[in-house]
Structure formats: C-alpha cells, structure tokens
Amino acid sequence: MALRVNFLRTFLLGCVLIAAAGGCKKDVKSDKPGPDPDTNSGPDAQRAGAKPMLPNRPETDSVSWPDLSRTKWKRLDLQNPSKQNVLDCELRIDDAGVDLNIDIFNGLGTQIGFSPRQAPNKLKKLAVTIEEVGTYFVRVQAAAPKDKSVFAILCNWEEKPPEVEPVGTPDPVVPPKPIRGHRPPHHEHTPVSAAQTEDEKIENGTEGRVVQSYREGGNAVLNLDKGASAGVKVGTEGRVLEGKSGRSPLDGGQFTVTKVIDDTHSVAKTNARSLGKNNRVVFFVK
Secondary structure, three states: HHHHHHHHHHHHHHHHHHHHHHHHHHHHHHHHOOOOOOOOOHHHOHHOOOOOOOOOOOEEEEEEOOOOOOOOEEEEEEOOOOOEEEEEEEEEEEEOOOOEEEEEEEEOOOOEEOOOOOOOOOEEEEEEEEOEEEEEEEEEEEEEOOOEEEEEEEEEEOOOOOOOOOOOOOOOOHHHHHHHHOOOOOOOOOOOOOOHHHHHHHHEEEEEEEEEEEEEEOOOEEEOOOHHOOOOOOOOEEEEEEEEEHHHHEEEEEEEEEEEEOOOOOEEEEEOOOOOOOOOOEEEEE
C-alpha cells in the first residue's frame, strides 16, 4: 500500500514539473523580438543612402511602421551662407492621429536637432543654427508601431547675397584702323517680332552669359555680360538657357533687365529659384 502511495506521489510530481517546463518554454518564446521596422524601407533607411533634397523646395514621401518602412533619410547640401544661419524645417503629416518624428544631423552624423512632441495640427517645426555650410541630414520616422502616413518636408535656408563689387567705367575702346580694300564684317541682331513664337525668339536672340548671380528677396539677381552695345535696354526680356550648348530654355528662367550699367554689362531679375550650373542666357533684343 505504501509503495503504491509513493508511486502516485512521484507520478503527480513529474506531471507538475513537465507542466512547469512547458510554461517556461512558452514564456521564453513570447519574449522573441519582432521584425526590423525598416525591413522594407530601402537604402534611404540609413544615413549613407539618404536621398538628396533641395533647400526651399518641399519634398513628399511616406513612412509606415506596420509595413516595415519606418525611416526615411534626406540629404541637404548647403552651399552658400545664410542671413540668419538657421535651417528652418517643417514636417506636415497627412493622416490625423499619426505621430512622425523629425531629427537633424550634421555631416558627421551627430544629432543637432531633436523632434518636438506630437502636434495636434499635424505640423511639426524644427529650427537649428548652422555654424558652417556643408552637408546635413534630416531623418523622418514613424514614432510608434501603429503610425503610417504620407508627409511633406520643407527646409528653408535663406541665402545671403554675395557682395558685388561696383563695376567701374571701362577704358574707351579704340576701333582698329580699316585696311584699304578690306570691308569689316557687319554684326547685327535680328529684331524680335511680337508675332514670333518663344522658340523663334530664343533661336534669333542675342546670347550672353551670367557673370554673377545672387538672391535678393524672392528673386535671383543676374549680372550679365551684354549691355547697350548689344541693344540691351531696361525692360529687355530674355531666358536662361540650359546646358553648356544649344538653345534649350531653363524652366522658370525668364528674366527682365532692370539696369544697363554700360556697353557690356547689365543687371536683370528672374523668378528662377536656382540656376545650378547654367550660366548662358539669350536676350530678346527689340
């Protein structure tokens, strides 16, 4: 009888131990970490794969923690000093009730701007002081595992116009003495007719170059290498050309001459945000 009781106790104790072991295994399994929230984000989930964006121009993108695309990195290349030396960024979130973070890093990857708290109006603003021009990074992330939304980001950088040296009066040009029996070449421009199309105006216009450009208010100011001797007057219109050759107009590159300095220099204004490396122009001389 005693042997049977001892056997029953041993059997029950074994069942308890087996159940306890099964419960422990279950707890360990529940602590397994979830998937990487940037599994599907692509190269721009890392700072090294940041996509370039232009200052003063909005950029649209999206993040989604549920879809494992939590992070987007953007790269800003600041080339000219600012009036206030402040990089002022805005993050606009499309979906209500969603929280996205915006953070700013310098070229070495050191965080210099930290995301503000969740904003009820779906707009976050983050401004940082920039000590020197160069490369900077902006990171946008879904804040919580439920967050996903399309967003727009805009980083304003108001460039300081460079100091322009006054253009002095050029030395008078002495024309060469004509050679007997030789007829000098006759240079003239084709007058612009109101009936001409813009392509015809560009093709028949007088080509020149941008000597210097800088921003003033919302416009770009252009110092040009054509003046009164080329028929350029105050009010003369023209276009910035794209590329190193050809007569393809730059989008938004219309300009109007505001001042004629002398025979070979004039000043114009354009609404173009950036000329890039394009320094050729064509004047519509009438």
